Amino acid sequence: MTLTCASLIEKYTDIWRDATVHPFLQQCQAGTIQLSQFNTWLVQDYLFAVECARMLARLVGVAPSDHLDILLSGLVSIKDELQWFQRNAATRNLDLNTQPQPTCREYCHLMASAGQQPYAVQAVAIWAIEAAYNQAWRKHSPMPEPYTEFGDRWGNSNFSAYVDELARQADAAIAVADKTQHQAAEAFFLDIARLERDFWQMAYQG
Ligand SMILES: Cc1ncc(CO)c(N)n1
Numbered sequence: 001m002t003l004t005c006a007s008l009i010e011k012y013t014d015i016w017r018d019a020t021v022h023p024f025l026q027q028c029q030a031g032t033i034q035l036s037q038f039n040t041w042l043v044q045d046y047l048f049a050v051e052c053a054r055m056l057a058r059l060v061g062v063a064p065s066d067h068l069d070i071l072l073s074g075l076v077s078i079k080d081e082l083q084w085f086q087r088n089a090a091t092r093n094l095d096l097n098t099q100p101q102p103t104c105r106e107y108c109h110l111m112a113s114a115g116q117q118p119y120a121v122q123a124v125a126i127w128a129i130e131a132a133y134n135q136a137w138r139k140h141s142p143m144p145e146p147y148t149e150f151g152d153r154w155g156n157s158n159f160s161a162y163v164d165e166l167a168r169q170a171d172a173a174i175a176v177a178d179k180t181q182h183q184a185a186e187a188f189f190l191d192i193a194r195l196e197r198d199f200w201q202m203a204y205q206g
Pocket residue numbers: 045048049052129130132133196199
């Protein structure tokens with residue numbers, strides 16, 4: 001079977017479901033999440049987003065020129081996202097200068113390690129990361145206040161279109177990559193799915 005982004009989700013349905021359906025999201029949607037749990041997730045996700053920006057920037061360094069437009073638009077969005085996290089943290093009186101929890105730290109290391117991989121593998125990895133959040137928030141939408149803006153940020157149709165473009169670019173790159181790269185891309189997908197599941201769980205370990 002040809003390796004594509006869609007084929008990875010098809011092959012690992014259960015693992016992908018666990019990455020994108022979680023009590024944290026269900027409790028946000030039900031309005032029953034505790035403030036401290038939500039805030040714990042928010043701070044950890046800011047720390048994640050900083051490293052994700054660096055990963056995207058590294059992709060810009062190695063991508064073919066006809067893939068740059070999408071990646072640069074991702075960087076512009078993440079610039080806005082980091083400022084949005086900072087505003088949100090200030091309103092909630094949260095200190096963003098916090099230690100990452102073990103899961104967040106492991107996820108950040110994984111993103112850093114992607115920089116040693118060929119472009120095709122990095123392209124699959126960034127798609128998996130963005131697709132996980134897009135699907136997770138969409139599956140639990142609409143979110144009630146005060147979580148509506150969180151659901152909208154990753155569940156909106158522009159972000160969905162961006163994720164589709166990332167998949168198209170990753171598919172094109174992986175189609176001409178060798179077997180070693182296919183195996184590495186699949187391994188990254190599985191690590192990302194596991195870490196996404198564990199990332200939601202961190203909210204309860206604040
Ligand atoms: C854990 C996690 N995965 C993906 C995204 C999307 O950028 C995010 N903000 N946080």
